[in-house]
Amino acid sequence: MELTRGKLGIQVSISGGDDEIGRLAQIFNYASQQLLAYDGETRRLYQNLENGMLETMVLIANVIDSKDSFTHGHSQRVGDWASEIGRELGLPEMDVRHLLYGGLLHDIGKVGVIEPILGKRSALTDEEMDAMRAHPAIGASIIASVGFLKPVLPAVRHHHERWDGAGYPDRIAGEKVPLVARVVAVADTWDALTSHRPYQNAMPTEQALSLIEGLREKAFDPKVVDALASIVRRKRSRGDRLSVADPASPIG
Known part of the structure; x- marks a missing residue:
């Protein structure tokens, strides 16, 4: 698949071969060099470069999600929810931006997991689970050499x-x-629960939130769960539909 996106002039072929991880790393390395080269230029130029990097990250997230039809748009949603949680926690805007990037890239290591495992509708075998559990370390190795993504x-x-x-x-x-991981973990689980997956149907908002709240101090940081709950309840009070399992709002 030939991909061209953003203001960085990046063009790269991404396929399912052994070089896929290397190609993704090259994208980030190139963009990192462009950002590091910025010194004394206008803020507008820097913003253009940053916007180009964000567009490239969205593109890569979409490539990763496309390996499994059930996760289309998942990484973008995780980034959006993670950044909202960060703002709810009162984090500085730079930290919020890192949460957005972290959400977009959290599953980048799945380029190293074969598609039959990603889309399997039944329970994974122990061997398949080991392969799936390797994706965080694979992802970290992909971006480890990219300074601005530290x-x-x-x-x-x-x-x-x-x-x-x-x-x-x-x-x-x-x-x-790390806090960035604690926030992304909650955002990731929230989106997984409120979206259809091969192994389960989406839960309605209230059921999904209740499950996550039940995992405070077990799976999740309590303050991060509380921040998500505040956001969800505020959105629901406005009538927002947050899960694909929620009833559609009446028209008119």
């Missing part, structure tokens, strides 16, 4: 860690899990 790397590597230490790949617990 604040995002923990979201990629640690978004499957748990508050109680029972997650993966490093089995770290509590606040040892």
Whole structure:
């Protein structure tokens, strides 16, 4: 697939071959060099470069999501929810931006997981589960050499860690899990619960939120869960439809 996107003039072929991870890394390395080369130019130029990088990240997220028809748009939604949670927590805007990037790129390591596993409708075997659980470390290795993505790397590597230490790949617990990863973990789970997946139908908003709240201090950071709950309840009070399982709003 030939891809051209953004103001960085990047053109790269992305396919399912062994070079896929390397090509993705080259995209980030090139854009990183462009940003690092900026010194004393206008703010407008810097903003154009940054916007181009964001467009490229969205493009790569879409490529990753396209490997599984059930996750179309998932990474973009995780980025959006993660950044909303960050604002609800009162984080600085730069940290909020890192949450957006972390959400967009959290599953980039799935380029190293074969498509039959990603789209499997039944329970994974132990061997398949091991392959799936490798994706955070694969993703971290992809972006490790990209300097300006250093604040995002923990979201990629640690978004499957748990508050109680029972997650993966490093089995770290509590606040040892970087905040960016704790936020992306909640956003990732929220979108998974409220979207159709091969192994389960989407849950209505209230059911999904209740499940996540039940995992406070087990899987998730309590303050991150509380921030999500505040956002969800505020949106629901406006009549927003947050899950594909929610009844559609009446027209007119």
